[in-house]
Amino acid sequence: MTASRPAKETHQVERRRRPRGAVRDGLVAAGLELARTGGPDAVVLREATRMVGVVPNAAYRHFADRDELLAAVCAAAMDELAARMAAGVARVPGRHGDPDAARGRLGAIGTAYLAFAREEPGLFATAFALPHQHAYGIPDTATGPDRTGPESTGPESTVQDRTPLGQLRTALDELADAGLLDRSRRDGIEYPVWATVHGLAVLAGSGPLRDVPEAARHHLDELIFGFIQDGLAGG
Amino acid sequence: MTASRPAKETHQVERRRRPRGAVRDGLVAAGLELARTGGPDAVVLREATRMVGVVPNAAYRHFADRDELLAAVCAAAMDELAARMAAGVARVPGRHGDPDAARGRLGAIGTAYLAFAREEPGLFATAFALPHQHAYGIPDTATGPDRTGPESTGPESTVQDRTPLGQLRTALDELADAGLLDRSRRDGIEYPVWATVHGLAVLAGSGPLRDVPEAARHHLDELIFGFIQDGLAGG
DNA sequence: GTATTTAGTGGACGTTGTACACATTATCAA
DNA sequence: TTGATAATGTGTACAACGTCCACTAAATAC
Numbered sequence: 001m002t003a004s005r006p007a008k009e010t011h012q013v014e015r016r017r018r019p020r021g022a023v024r025d026g027l028v029a030a031g032l033e034l035a036r037t038g039g040p041d042a043v044v045l046r047e048a049t050r051m052v053g054v055v056p057n058a059a060y061r062h063f064a065d066r067d068e069l070l071a072a073v074c075a076a077a078m079d080e081l082a083a084r085m086a087a088g089v090a091r092v093p094g095r096h097g098d099p100d101a102a103r104g105r106l107g108a109i110g111t112a113y114l115a116f117a118r119e120e121p122g123l124f125a126t127a128f129a130l131p132h133q134h135a136y137g138i139p140d141t142a143t144g145p146d147r148t149g150p151e152s153t154g155p156e157s158t159v160q161d162r163t164p165l166g167q168l169r170t171a172l173d174e175l176a177d178a179g180l181l182d183r184s185r186r187d188g189i190e191y192p193v194w195a196t197v198h199g200l201a202v203l204a205g206s207g208p209l210r211d212v213p214e215a216a217r218h219h220l221d222e223l224i225f226g227f228i229q230d231g232l233a234g235g
Numbered sequence: 236m237t238a239s240r241p242a243k244e245t246h247q248v249e250r251r252r253r254p255r256g257a258v259r260d261g262l263v264a265a266g267l268e269l270a271r272t273g274g275p276d277a278v279v280l281r282e283a284t285r286m287v288g289v290v291p292n293a294a295y296r297h298f299a300d301r302d303e304l305l306a307a308v309c310a311a312a313m314d315e316l317a318a319r320m321a322a323g324v325a326r327v328p329g330r331h332g333d334p335d336a337a338r339g340r341l342g343a344i345g346t347a348y349l350a351f352a353r354e355e356p357g358l359f360a361t362a363f364a365l366p367h368q369h370a371y372g373i374p375d376t377a378t379g380p381d382r383t384g385p386e387s388t389g390p391e392s393t394v395q396d397r398t399p400l401g402q403l404r405t406a407l408d409e410l411a412d413a414g415l416l417d418r419s420r421r422d423g424i425e426y427p428v429w430a431t432v433h434g435l436a437v438l439a440g441s442g443p444l445r446d447v448p449e450a451a452r453h454h455l456d457e458l459i460f461g462f463i464q465d466g467l468a469g470g
Numbered sequence: 471g472t473a474t475t476t477a478g479t480g481g482a483c484g485t486t487g488t489a490c491a492c493a494t495t496a497t498c499a500a
Numbered sequence: 501t502t503g504a505t506a507a508t509g510t511g512t513a514c515a516a517c518g519t520c521c522a523c524t525a526a527a528t529a530c
Binding site for chain 4: 023056058
Binding site: 343 | 516517518519520521527
């Protein structure tokens with residue numbers, strides 16, 4: 001403390017030498033790792049700062065509070081799910097409109113969804129965890145169109161959205177283009193399909209159907225896919 | 236302190252005057268109220284003891300730790316769901332085997348399920364919240380038949396189980412008895428049906444489809460029920 | 471009536487989220 | 501270049517939580 005700014009080469013704490021936004025990104029990445037092994041509740045602010053190598057309060061320069069960090073982590077987890085789905089779809093060959101390809105891509109979407117839920121239960125739970133904003137308040141009285149409601153598509157859905165629902169919509173549209181899904185049944189059908197796959201993912205992932213043996217798990221998947229096929233074919 | 240046991244009527248802290256098991260039951264009831272308004276994370280041990288009027292450590296005479304209390308609260312929440320479903324089914328008139336009654340009872344089950352998820356989001360989330368045993372461990376390697384696997388029914392499913400899955404099974408059996416569900420399609424069909432309803436309950440309750448307006452919500456319900464009907468009818 | 475179990479109290483510790491004051495570096499105007 | 505201002509990290513502190521330990525009074529068993 002004698003000199004005003006002495007020996008800068010020794011080891012002056014190396015304060016603030018990280019590139020811009022590195023701490024923020026690091027916190028999200030750390031939170032993602034915590035979420036991967038422990039779900040949303042495991043993303044604890046202090047632990048994340050510890051992993052990044054900063055003091056706990058440093059996080060508050062980048063996030064208003066823990067919930068805002070968690071929100072970023074949730075978004076990252078959702079992105080990872082979307083990426084896996086897109087990768088699975090991309091692996092299916094065949095031009096648009098080809099019935100086999102259309103079927104294959106829809107199947108790939110469902111498979112990727114279930115695989116993610118099974119292989120990364122923590123991230124899956126985190127992706128769908130609402131950051132405790134006010135969590136479970138009064139049933140809500142006419143909330144405006146704030147959050148992702150029925151996925152407000154643009155004028156004509158020009159740019160494809162990578163969200164799970166967006167990818168599902170694309171696959172179902174192709175199924176209709178290929179003549180495998182009656183146009184009169186297309187409208188809104190994405191919700192029952194999504195609900196069915198998501199329901200199985202939740203029930204078998206962290207719900208009452210967790211720890212059913214691997215064989216039965218596969219059987220459940222087949223049951224679900226068959227059920228969806230029947231639902232798409234219609235009565 | 237002069238007499239060995241003086242003035243018992245004054246105000247000697249009124250220690251231990253509660254009936255047997257009252258504290259335990261009170262803790263679960265308190266936890267249930269906390270869960271009702273805040274979900275599983277809101278069931279905090281100290282707050283529950285405060286509501287019951289005992290010191291925090293008193294809880295440890297009845298539960299090994301917070302997770303064990305939470306487990307009891309989860310079971311209570313699941314019971315409430317089951318009770319609502321049973322009540323809904325009981326409201327539908329008609330003898331066993333009557334097609335209208337069979338359809339009505341299956342519908343009542345789904346309706347009660349969705350209504351519970353919508354009216355009591357905290358309890359619904361709690362009912363399906365696994366108490367953080369080790370939560371999201373390694374994907375599990377051949378776990379034995381410990382937890383509620385595929386709902387091990389007795390020899391011939393003599394006594395009806397009130398669990399949601401049990402009630403759904405009963406309704407589907409009746410549907411088959413009434414000739415509305417092909418016997419060849421009955422086996423295992425409860426899982427896709429459950430998954431579909433549960434998926435919608437989760438997505439619309441605390442998931443990305445929360446805060447869709449009331450009207451669209453009803454439309455979603457109809458879509459789901461129609462989809463299930465088609466799935467039951469088969470291709 | 472005494473001994474033993476049961477069920478509550480009191481105090482303490484470590485961890486968490488977060489607020490306030492402070493210090494240092496980056497950015498930009500003069 | 502210099503000096504103001506914003507951005508970003510540090511330190512200290514506090515309340516609340518889950519949980520541990522020692523102690524004590526009531527209920528029960530012998």
